Amino acid sequence: MYRYDEFDHAFVSARVEQFKDQVERRLSGELTEEQFRPLRLMNGVYLQLHAYMLRVAVPYGTLSSRQMHKLAHIARRYDRGYGHFTTRQNIQYNWPALKDIPAVLDELASVEMHALQTSGNCIRNVTADHFAGAAADEVGDPRPYAEILRQWSSMHPEFSYLPRKFKIAVTGADRDRAAIQVHDIGLHLKKNEAGELGFAVYVGGGQGRTPMVAKKIRDFLPVEDLLTYTTAIVRVYNLSGRRDNKYKARIKILVHETGTEEITRQIEAEWQAIKETDLKLPQEDVDAIDTYFAPPNLVQRPEGWSGLAAARKADHAFSAWVDQNVTPHKNPDYGVVTISLKPIGGIPGDATDAQMDLVADIAEKFSYDEIRVSHEQNLVLPHVAIADLRIVYDLLLTDGLATANAGLITDIISCPGLDYCALATARSIPVAQRISERFGNPERQADIGELKLKISGCINACGHHHVGHIGILGVEKKGEELYQISLGGSGDEICTIGDITGRGFSSEEIVDAIETIVDRYLEIRTDKEETFLATYRRVGAAPFKDALYSEVANAA
């Protein structure tokens, strides 16, 4: 697996030293908050409602056991015994003291981790498919390219003061698990007819207050052109992106205001000028990075299948977990295990230090030392032998980590909302908890089938509500929390932004409203195979609006 090279090591250490000094100068009063704020943000330190928050990057969501143990240790020693895994494949600590943060960064650096570029108007932590390197349907591992982009973008002098933040996501399968079409740049790794690897390139997607689906500007970009083409895109954005208005500064607005055709023309023109420069990737460089991500040498374990059938028969709960949380691996003797961080009624994405240690131990023994963080706020064990599923399940069960709900209605994405976040207009976690409880019955959830419910506590949309099959946005109206519902969003390869149903619902009403929508879906779906999203796409919003607003009117 990839290890930091000496360059990374030196530069992360230098940065920690620098920040240590900056914190000291801040605490002694030598630096004012105005001077210090941009410096702390560059190192992932925010101020939330109750305390500072430290956001730690997990590049393309890949962690080793050693790194996960370190995250647990930090939670225990410097925080309140837990961390929050986010939709950006990061982990956030909610209670660090400013004076301790340099020590935390030192600890992180000792396992090749950091908090750089988790904030500010730079190219942020590059995200990737959380099943990368393992999924049966993968064309190529997206992580080497995410890593090439990370190396190229880290402290990139030309691109450290962009008009606004810039997010890149890479997927390596036709099934998009990285929501690439709602990123500033989305890259879909694929093969052309000659069997060569390249990317479909999407530009100008985003969420926030102006959600937009990215436009495809190139169907096939050879791998060797990855950095030249990306440079051309970011350069055009850097020059022409708006700086007069923060809300209009993302590349999505530039693409929208300029028009896809014209922006593509500008990007292509810029690209022609730099196409043959030294940013062109020699195959040897790609190969060298590829070797960091070489798949582990998986031992043949064909004995797993016969035992599995018996174990499933003997234990219904285990069987449900296998159905829901284990997905096909490239190697038929193995499976990809999703560890749900969504216990029924729990806080989406939170994990205690003990849970992190447990996952690290399990990964070390049963998943070739590899762990992934998904943008759906779950953890993943990418390489578990079918023969080991039972024991892994039993171990997960010991600390509440075996909830069989991946992809179901209780696998809710929720941002921290008003319980933590200084920008929030309403709480999101308690709504997630109540919905989870309402639909917690395993048979009921399984009957409802795949349904992605996502909640944000303000229009910034950190909880991806725009691309939820059901999205919930919390706002403040006349001093009260009010929740708007949108339907039919999707962050996968057929990407759509959800449609707002109409007037919002109070905190008391919102869970009933969601149930009304789900009940209507169950009534009108053609059969169990037709998912909520498919039904919505077939019938549109009308039947759901009817159910929502006539019922509420009747009840009133």
Place this chain on the structure above:
Amino acid sequence: MSVKVLTANRLTDGEVVWLGANGEWLEHIDGALIARHAEAVDALEEAGKSAIKSNLVIDVNVIDVEERGTDLYPVRLRERIRQLGPTIRLDLGKQAEKPKAA
């Protein structure tokens, strides 16, 4: 009727604090300096500016509170959550502190 108090986060650890009638930054809202009229609010704002200059606190804001008996009750939910802690983790934040023995 609502009155106003001054709140902030402490520089060193981000702890939520309120400006006390004694001029100190307090970890609890009880004892906060209350502004009941426009001049007093101006004075709070001035105090906020100088507190920022003296690097004790950050993110200083004047907020609305109601006087309910002897208690101060922040008008906005946001401020009530700052006063107590996350509503979903009653074991964290100020709400988790043991009540002081009388």
